[in-house]
Amino acid sequence: MVPKRLKKSLAEMHAAAPALFVSVLLGIFSKSLASPIQINWFYDSLPCKGVSSTRIHQEGLDFTVYHSLWWHNKRFYAVLDGSNKDEALSPAISMNTGIMGLPVKDAQLYYDNLMAGWVPGTSLLLDLAFPAFPDNMGHWMEALLPVYNVLEQGLWKSALPEGSGFIDNIVFVNLRRDNLADLDWVWEMIKLALAPALPPNKDMPRILFYEELDHMDKASWLGLEAVLVATDRYSGHAPLVQQCTCLSLAPRYGREDGLNGFFEAEVGRKFREAAFNNHGLQPPAAGNLPRTITLLSAVQGEECAWLQVVNREELMGALQDIGHTLGLAVRPYTATARAPFESYLSVMARTGVLVSRHGPLLANSIFLPPGAVVMELLPYNWEWKGISKIYVNLTRSLGDIHHIAWRATHPKWALYGSADHARYAEWTPEECNSRDCLEVHAAAAMRVDTATVQEMLMQMVPGAMRGESVRSLRQPWPELALAKGNTGLWWDK
Template sequence: MQSKQLCTTAFDIRQQRSVCLLAQLYLIQVTEADVGQTGVTNSAQQQSADWFYEDFPGGTVGGTTMTSGGLGYKVYHNLWYQNERYFAVEDNATLHDPSAAPLKTELTINMWTMRLPVTSAPLYYQNLKTGWVRGTTLIVDFPFAAFPDNMGHWAEVLLPAYSVLSQGAWKHSVRNGTGFVDSLLLVNLRRAQLQGVHWVWAMLKLTVEPALPPGLEMPRLLFYDELEVLDKAMWLGFQNALVINDRYVHEHGKGGFASTELGQRFRERAYAASGVQQPQPWQLGGAPRTITLLTAVGGEQVENRGALTAALQDIGIALGMKVRPFSITTGASFPSYVAAMARTGVLISRHGPLLANTMFLPPGAVVLELLPYNWEWRGVSEIYVNITRSIGDIHHFAWRAKHPRWAAYYDVDEARYADWTAEECSSRHCLEVHARAGMMADAATIQELLLDVLPAVYRGENVSALAQPWPKGAVKSGNTGLWWDK
């Protein structure tokens, strides 16, 4: 019996961090005699199955393989979960399967698969205590489980999922499937984390709607709660595990919808599901003549909000528009978000989770996003413009703070990051400092930008004709100012 050690990264649900798992994997020659010697029996076959899994079908199940859907998704066949780890059981048959794509060990940003080589997968399974999740399971890995009410991160996950499920190519990649998503597994969240977050539940329903049979609102819904209570010796198999590539694992870091048609269809379904009337005329140039200054209650702050509001009121007087300051919490109902966007022609907000709702703005609406100083980790500043671009009929501009004078740091200790460049500010602490810092907005420049573009917007000019380059981060010379750089 040969052995080797593998070190792979996995996500520790309880600690909310990545860990290195050291596993001793054996090339096992399993025989019928081995089954008798171990005395391991399949208790899932001896008793009634738990509510979400059933008896393992046994010898008809081979090793783990993967079908690639290009950049959009991947389907793992016979994927295994055991004690907070995922395994791909690979035997001679699966390793030499010409129809299978090369197996990717990175499931998602937080999940990795450990490759478990055996001689015969069907014989190996006979040594295990097993359960089986039949059909197609959509696995959703929320990228930052510590912030389950963050709408921006949900949009990063759900909009690509809606696109793939709507396009339907995934149905040809599953094996012995029903043509529908049978289960939805929120793999790193607990039910309690989503209590009272109505926006998320509504978005989940809209996302999976294209993959459900008529009349069904949601598939079987599973959380980490279900995995946590499994016997630690239990191996849970998934017949088809559908994993959709979000921007963190997408080869080009792509976010938003796959096409403008899908983005606009999702918006229409959101209005219908919310019971909100679409403003008329529903076309370029027809957006409401209302400027909404959006602020999260207890969230990201614009310190000179008064000066910014005054500048917007001057625009309102000049162009015959209303100015509406609007604050809302993440616990508000889904229809309230859609209704607020339906009444908005120009939306102004500091970069933050609430901007995920720009997907509900009417055609021809304008977004002016205020980007904080040093906010550029892994393309984070473009999360929301990627959404509006993928819808195609929303104008999206930005003003970026390029100097620390536009940042109001919490205290002197945090102000030490003022001289760091955007490239240097990639650590968790530096990013949290700039997320927490207050922001000063250049009200005069913002006013000038809006007065320049709004007349053309309300004439119905095309989005591409008015588009401006996305503002780049500050490019600073020198060093961090810390002792080792002096």
């Protein structure tokens, strides 16, 4: 028989069990909130002390450094506790990457209650402006040359703690690993761009792709000690400006000059030389221009947005006439974005005159020998945010490459894929800035005025072969022109 006193104790314990169980669970849960998440390969546990609220250092139009930047559930956050009232926060870090301000009373107290990891060191954030085209060499040049310029100039180091002079991580915020599989050209260009900020004998820092961020527990936070963002043509820091008692957004996206290229000619030539040296190749030297005309084309079907020149054989004949007159060899070169980087270097080094339709492959024109000539063929109505000049900006920033262009100024030079596409034929360049119109003109095949192209080259190439300066032979860039007259299309008849 159980004594009455023991019966009473057991009954009290039984009644208190649910409350005790809940109390234990709450204790475990609260402890887990204040504890770091399980350490993964790319982050450490959150330091107990010394993590500040988010601070932002902006250096003109060139770059921005974010200290204590946070990632949580597909978005970046700036934790703002009011300790720096002059802090300016843009709604976007880069073209495709937004940021939200998170006001808190005490940043350290807030961190103490997070389930969080920590990425130490300096991380370079790379946002490819058009991630749907991860093999587009032109867009990669627009992303990587601003990075190279910033790292080479070195001012970014002044925004970091003393001794933090290297890039420790790359964060691809909108690309997955499989996006860059087999893209040797892209990886070699990334190595070249990051070289000024890497320790000796190291060609690549730790790499984080979007899947690393996306696969984190949705309740967890990831802090990045310092994040460097170089300003490209499309994205920039748009600060909040105080007006009366309210905050308003000062809209400014991208570099105001719209230019892309090397900030100094010598820096660009150093980049070119490093590309050849990295592969054990002799960098092309001035004064010995190869006597070869190369007609560069993308593999048909490889890049559907950059179709062929339909009168390519006629163009080839015009180039052969030039070659016969001037004693130059003529060769076609058809390439793919997945060709080895070294093959592009080899072809460019042996080219004195490069002829190509405007397209991603022209990014390799920076590897041409000093004094070489580029003839760029611009499709009809191809203009948006200065996009027709992205390759001439590259070569002109080197200062030792002649670059001219023929522009199609009438729809007769465009071959549309369908009657629906042909409806855009008479749109003005100012009107053709929608996605649909741009994609139609990017996909349209083009016909080239070979007589005019031949005449332009005959005016340029002899002087270039004699070693005349880029300045003395420079020609104005062809302006956009409005189409006039009958197009021959059914609605004009």
